[in-house]
Amino acid sequence: VADLLRVGILGAGGYTGAELVRLLHGHPKLSIVMVGAREKAGKRLSEVLPGTLGVAGLSDLVLEGFAPEQAPELAKRVDVAFLCLPHAASARAGKALYDAGVQVVDLSADFRLKDAATYEKWYGEHPATELLSKAVYGQPELHRAELSGATLIAAPGCHVTTSLLPLAPLLKSKLIEPSPIIIDSKTGVSGGGRTPAPAFHFPESSEGIRPYKAGSTHRHVPEIEQELSLAAGQPVTIAFTPVLVPMSRGILVTAYVKPKPGVTADACRSAASELYRDGLVSVLPAGMLPDTLWVRGSARAHVAYVQDDHAGLLVAMCAIDNLARGASAQAVQAFNVARGWPDALGLPQVPLFP
Amino acid sequence: VADLLRVGILGAGGYTGAELVRLLHGHPKLSIVMVGAREKAGKRLSEVLPGTLGVAGLSDLVLEGFAPEQAPELAKRVDVAFLCLPHAASARAGKALYDAGVQVVDLSADFRLKDAATYEKWYGEHPATELLSKAVYGQPELHRAELSGATLIAAPGCHVTTSLLPLAPLLKSKLIEPSPIIIDSKTGVSGGGRTPAPAFHFPESSEGIRPYKAGSTHRHVPEIEQELSLAAGQPVTIAFTPVLVPMSRGILVTAYVKPKPGVTADACRSAASELYRDGLVSVLPAGMLPDTLWVRGSARAHVAYVQDDHAGLLVAMCAIDNLARGASAQAVQAFNVARGWPDALGLPQVPLFP
Amino acid sequence: VADLLRVGILGAGGYTGAELVRLLHGHPKLSIVMVGAREKAGKRLSEVLPGTLGVAGLSDLVLEGFAPEQAPELAKRVDVAFLCLPHAASARAGKALYDAGVQVVDLSADFRLKDAATYEKWYGEHPATELLSKAVYGQPELHRAELSGATLIAAPGCHVTTSLLPLAPLLKSKLIEPSPIIIDSKTGVSGGGRTPAPAFHFPESSEGIRPYKAGSTHRHVPEIEQELSLAAGQPVTIAFTPVLVPMSRGILVTAYVKPKPGVTADACRSAASELYRDGLVSVLPAGMLPDTLWVRGSARAHVAYVQDDHAGLLVAMCAIDNLARGASAQAVQAFNVARGWPDALGLPQVPLFP
């Protein structure tokens, strides 16, 4: 299979990395040839992800360390690198690999914000601001044209994806008031990553639901507003509350917006169906509400709209798998689009049910 | 113990009934002498609630059927009846027992709404409209004076309690605009009752979160608005979305409201602390957000407030145990108040953690 | 794609049917052209499995009823039928389709037992005893030669698979005493099927673990003993306890056996590695214990062995996904082998993690 693209995954031992291993292992045009990690460098992949034990092509891969100065060396071994690294570290690795001619798909926040000052306010100093304008935002349905041929892709965050997919069609079609948009975003625990912490300790996650970072102080707020404003063609302000839910995977957004006079849920469904004719978004028919159970492990997103005539509002909703559509599967979808391949190439569309 | 009040629980085999068995078994002034059920009449309580097996005073109770015409007979055996029956059936049983001189605490929706026409719109014909004006709404912190000596108590619903507790102080103190108030209410599966159904089948509840009845079409909307309007002294309109969460117990509300100019989260906390000086509501200090895990099995409610200066909103939050504070424990608390006893008499205030 | 085999799935609305939809949709040599159901006939597949909504090739499939007399008609439309039907109904459908020339893969218990009398004792009358000798038991690693070219395949049950995979190598290699073998088998709730029932109601499954059918009275006992005896070349007796665990998918077996003198866990691992050189079974290295989390959604099984020198026993363990390796994925694997294709063709080997 000499014509397979060679892929490296940096940060393969975390959850988005593990999800990439799952997805790329099933991709017909790629071969995983390098897996990177930091503390776990030197271990076999199957020690860190025992699910790969015995799987041809994965079981014997050994996790490698990677420093930016090794980029020219790595560039000889891989055509594409997916980065699942902490912010700042990701920008440094991404810049080095990009400069060395490797196509980069970055799953961190480092190349998502267009404005360096905003990045610095929320994340600290940016190690490669010169690349911010070169990176393409990897939301395939909304940035399809730009993604074509892209060599530096900033894959969106999970809360952002779940917020953007139901709201972008309404803003693009001027069906709703742009501000304020209230977004109540409920996420599974895997969104917190693989490092143990009290909030994610099983006995303290199970059977408990709690908001965290209430008051629009979550650092995904500027990314959501950047993309919603782009869709609206004018500034959008949101109120954002992330909520932790006792499940491993999935995000559900319920967003409350003020419709322009006369706008119905039907009009919203039409606008979304039109915008998402291509791509991997299902617009639910009237009477059906989204459920994260129906998208678990899948690259697809489900969006839905309900009219609240009693309160004079519209409820826009979306369910995705935070690690699949909210991270790794969407990154692969964006990469597919960049290569000119079908969006769904190699990606599971049917969820693991139940 | 000749001076214990004798209690009957009608509908003892369901979840709110089971919770009453737990709570009343530990109450120092009551003795459970009668347990009722319909299909399961004739079985021992310990067949239906195996957790009572071997417990003195409970293990050998036998479930009895009950028809309204048996009320005079039952009135000889019990001083108080807690009703955990379906709506309409509850009103019929409640009227018969009330007329027979039994103190009635009703956990159904039948005596909560003051307006018969509203009841009929959402639930169908009401079997005992003449009692609507006699029933006292059993929210102890907000109806304390009326509850004193009450002989017909309408215990509030779970979504209502979770909505009312954080919002009532703000409306009473005129800290927020009365409409629209957006209430996103996330409930555990036990809120759906003990009867198996596809939506509550373990493999289809676990690992999935989903809204149901979006668009303010849930029948608890008029009850919430009745009580919020009462607190506000003017009509309040809400937008209400209930969401099903993969956990057994608990409700979390995140409500989005528009503050009057200059109103801060601190002002909200002060108003709530003042209103809830007595009773079983904890106002969380700044920086702490509510978690259903911290109230599981407890009679207490946790409320919290966060200012969203970015969006110009306030987020009002509340966590309770839907079966305890949201149903059976609050019913007992209201009953305690009616009897002139301390709110917490016999009620657990420390949650089961974890 | 004229050269794709046309597949029908009877019983597509249940859990093994849903899993087949997921797996066969990703199979490169098959096309799902017919989906069957009983009560739900006439509905779109996407109403019953909303995860298929919008997925090309699945979203618009309509569930069809099927009666055995329609077999000749169906034989014109499908080359292969996977049956996910209740027992007896499955034998009737299977016989009709087999007679009509359709290759049949049956996921029920109907063609697994070789002895008609045993079947009748546990399941009632068998509608097609003449086929019992024609059916091939679809455990690919143990019946590989027989499966070649098979046109009637009896896919094994989930408890059986999890018991057989760790024990067969030990019995074949005469490393252990054949009786009694103690099998403690812990299964997720999806093993109980999609029909709601009190035992599977979320609030009564979650946070509870319980044995059911203790005392070797589960009807999978004869199937396990049939296959273990075949492996041993002599009669094997088991003690079997199935235990229900609060998770959707997965089975874990811990089996306790008496080793022949001098037999070590290393010897067990060697025997298993040798037997499973081909196929989809991973033998865990010393020091690693199986976890259902590592096989969720995957066609692979994990087996492990630990020596208990203290008690003079061996513990043989296995973890699988009950719906994948324990049902649908193993059925596809057996079908692949029957067709002469690689075991893993079209099957996910990397689990959904986490």
Next chain:
Amino acid sequence: VADLLRVGILGAGGYTGAELVRLLHGHPKLSIVMVGAREKAGKRLSEVLPGTLGVAGLSDLVLEGFAPEQAPELAKRVDVAFLCLPHAASARAGKALYDAGVQVVDLSADFRLKDAATYEKWYGEHPATELLSKAVYGQPELHRAELSGATLIAAPGCHVTTSLLPLAPLLKSKLIEPSPIIIDSKTGVSGGGRTPAPAFHFPESSEGIRPYKAGSTHRHVPEIEQELSLAAGQPVTIAFTPVLVPMSRGILVTAYVKPKPGVTADACRSAASELYRDGLVSVLPAGMLPDTLWVRGSARAHVAYVQDDHAGLLVAMCAIDNLARGASAQAVQAFNVARGWPDALGLPQVPLFP
């Protein structure tokens, strides 16, 4: 309430400590006057256990550090100390408090083993071997007489309790062969304590079941064998496998034993009912199997027996709440017995259901 005993809880911030706070807060003869912790000393109890926020008598307690040399000082403030400390630390604190005249109930393993050499093999050096013979093993049903007046109580471990309760009656009554006894013990995640770790990280505990420490290498093995041998009047050898289950609370044991000729499950139930006539153990009637759901939060244990005529074995089973009956509630029960009070004084017997 001058006649309440004053209680200190050392290690109040962990799970068994938190459970003691819940249980002792509801005890009519005790008052919690001191709570200890190490890293968290100086914080309010309600910061560490937010469920105590606003609860009179608990909310304002401040966690204190404690070193053994402070024992004489503490002895002036408390009559009883419950120790929820790591092993070795617990023995040091326990010795100091015991010497200072405080009644000590120790929940660690430090005073459970009678043989110092066995302790050292599994735990390391013992800081106070001279107390091993003075400590009374706190299994109330089996050590009732010795507990009377005890001033140093070693509360049993959770796996031990769940193993001992179903097996002790059979061994005492010589109904079964003493060796080997196979114990498959399935525990909820809270058994691992409150410190986050990869194995207990929600996404890696949820939806996964796994054995740990297979091969009778768990350090509770000698404690189980000590107590079973005591019951049998002869040495007993066990094979022990602990299994981690995705739930917070609960332990279920399924034990496989060889009955003496002619022994039936009925005989086992009789022996157990006789032995447990007093105390807090329910023997389930024939046909009923134990479920951890039915004992959650309760001080009661459920035991059950099933005859396996097919394999010639008996299955002895037990379900408890690992933090309640398996730790804190049993410690309080033992303390009640030591004081001459009813076993159940202040203890919940009705579980939190669901």
